[in-house]
Amino acid sequence: MVEKNEAKLIYVCDDDKNISELIKMYLENDGFEVKTFDTGEKLLSAVRTKLPNLITLDIMLPGINGFDALEKIRDKNDVPVILVSAKDNEVDKVRGFNEGSDDYIVKPFMPLELVARVKNVLRRFEKAGTKVERKVPEALDFSNVHIETSTMQVFINKKPVSFTNIEYKFLVYMFERQKEAVTKKDILADVWGYEEDDNRVIDDLLKRLRKKLDENKAKLSIETIWGVGYRLSDGAKKN
Amino acid sequence: MVEKNEAKLIYVCDDDKNISELIKMYLENDGFEVKTFDTGEKLLSAVRTKLPNLITLDIMLPGINGFDALEKIRDKNDVPVILVSAKDNEVDKVRGFNEGSDDYIVKPFMPLELVARVKNVLRRFEKAGTKVERKVPEALDFSNVHIETSTMQVFINKKPVSFTNIEYKFLVYMFERQKEAVTKKDILADVWGYEEDDNRVIDDLLKRLRKKLDENKAKLSIETIWGVGYRLSDGAKKN
DNA sequence: TATTTTTACCACAAATCTACCACATACATT
DNA sequence: AATGTATGTGGTAGATTTGTGGTAAAAATA
Structure with a gap:
């Protein structure tokens, strides 16, 4: 053929x-x-x-x-x-x-x-x-955010928004788990590959990621579960 | 086929x-x-x-x-x-x-x-x-309170109510035991990991927890079994 | 190699949680 | 009823965790 x-x-x-x-x-x-x-x-x-x-x-x-x-x-x-x-x-x-x-x-x-x-x-x-x-022609969806894993593109309200490597990786990680509670320790291990958890890289990433989601009017937020980790949530960030 | x-x-x-x-x-x-x-x-x-x-x-x-x-x-x-x-x-x-x-x-x-x-x-x-x-996410129910363990969320009358780490842990612990009587010693050991029981932390937690359940119209109460411990109970707190 | 972008680190601020104290109240035993 | 012990509760200080701006290091890119 x-x-x-x-x-x-x-x-x-x-x-x-x-x-x-x-x-x-x-x-x-x-x-x-x-x-x-x-x-x-x-x-x-x-x-x-x-x-x-x-x-x-x-x-x-x-x-x-x-x-x-x-x-x-x-x-x-x-x-x-x-x-x-x-x-x-x-x-x-x-x-x-x-x-x-x-x-x-x-x-x-x-x-x-x-x-x-x-x-x-x-x-x-x-x-x-x-x-x-x-690879892997699948898509992940949550609220008005759509991720094409095949092209590694993220769309907010159908519009493409560019994310950096780790931002993307983290986002996919959370999207795969939808509303699940995810511990910081797991995130560090699975996204960064770190074993120890005396680390602030997650907070740092979240700072940038939230800003970007916000700026692009994403109707979702990454909720903090105090002392535990994070969870995806419907609705825009509350003020 | x-x-x-x-x-x-x-x-x-x-x-x-x-x-x-x-x-x-x-x-x-x-x-x-x-x-x-x-x-x-x-x-x-x-x-x-x-x-x-x-x-x-x-x-x-x-x-x-x-x-x-x-x-x-x-x-x-x-x-x-x-x-x-x-x-x-x-x-x-x-x-x-x-x-x-x-x-x-x-x-x-x-x-x-x-x-x-x-x-x-x-x-x-x-x-x-x-x-x-x-698999359906595991859930714990008692009266009008519903706990989603996968998301670590607690719902009272279908509405999400936020609980702190220990509050959540304690609530899950009690929900798993439904109407059983649970001794303070066991609670201290299982929820806090303490061995000694010369401690008032439970009372302290209960103060906050009861208040929160009350404020959100939970139709359940954490009954005190004098000299022993606690037990979940149907019906709102009696006044 | 130079430049830009991305990521991590730091330090301080803010938010939140938790234990403790002190005192009030409830209960059981005598 | 009196007494001692257990529990309830408001207030609060300290500790922990998280948010954030600025900056340096690292990585990607041209």
Whole structure:
């Protein structure tokens, strides 16, 4: 079930321009649309802007390395990635697969081998029904606030409002629990990963979060349960 | 008796992406809708957002393990779970622990065997008339006072009334014992954690609690059993 | 690398809770 | 009724918890 109207988009990331151009040539010859990047940063930036159908990623890169780039990509997206490494090193292989790469190829390789692997991975993805899309297409709702977990977007009164990473994480955490009472200790453990609870980071976050919810006329409030924790509640903040 | 309108949703949790994708493929081939997760945390998050018809859960997972995840899931939901274990010797643990899981399967297994077990468990669930649903939050009732333990909220005549930590704790303690007589010593030990009983804190608490119940027209009173302790009682406080 | 954004930390203020004291009242026993 | 003990209650001080503005550190981004 290959789409014929639109060419599949592939991002190729390698600091060696000769290599990336070579790969590009071969892939384009097979009908793919290809964009090349010489650093992980540029790749990440492009991924944020538009998600490709597949990425080939060199491990040795100036600046952010391939593993870290892979992790960041996989953190938020479900897109097949083929790692490219300079050495045939078992450690790298194991690590690469654990981090979630879908295939692995060692330099020097024949361009046609890479093309074959690209096609193979794409086929596997299609067969498994894994569409290239943002993860977990579910939504969370509470009052007039709507969270699209697939795109990590929060809407208040249908209007998108931007939240920072932790703000978002905390909000999702509370939304998943709706009106439940949640202890500060649990929040620290689950949202921050802290074990000790001699910490004021939650108060700090809440300060910012409440302000933002307020400014955007969210009809909900994060109630304080004195000495315990917090709970989502209907209705705007009381004054 | 397969529903044709809507595919049954199955969550597959395994840290090995190859395995979860394999399972996914086979299950989808049988008409199920499948979502995969590589950590227990992600699974739990998804379960909170949307409850599936069945879950297959690997025991060995990074972060929270399968047993703990199972416990958390079962704590609040009625949903069939099939455990997957890597080693045969873990099966003993499964058996010992069993109560929670509806079935288990040992790796390596044939995909079709898992599919068969999935269908079997689903059939059993349907036959037993058990619906996949969230467990109703626990509530305590006495006269016109209603306590939601999940949200830590107290309602008097359907209206939320706020209680402090100890007030709440004490109220729950009494509600759990309904009209039983409870000694001061027990209260001190169970609510405060004190061993000695040369203490007037209870009287102090009761002063505040009775006032609050009174002000909010609760049709119950905390009767004093002279020289012994207290007991919940129907009807408003006598004057 | 430089710049911007995000997050954490600090210190002080405000809110809230809780225990204690003192005295009043109720109860049981004699 | 008198007495001693237990309980009720108002007031209050101290402790704890939370809110908040300012700022530094860290992280993300350009």
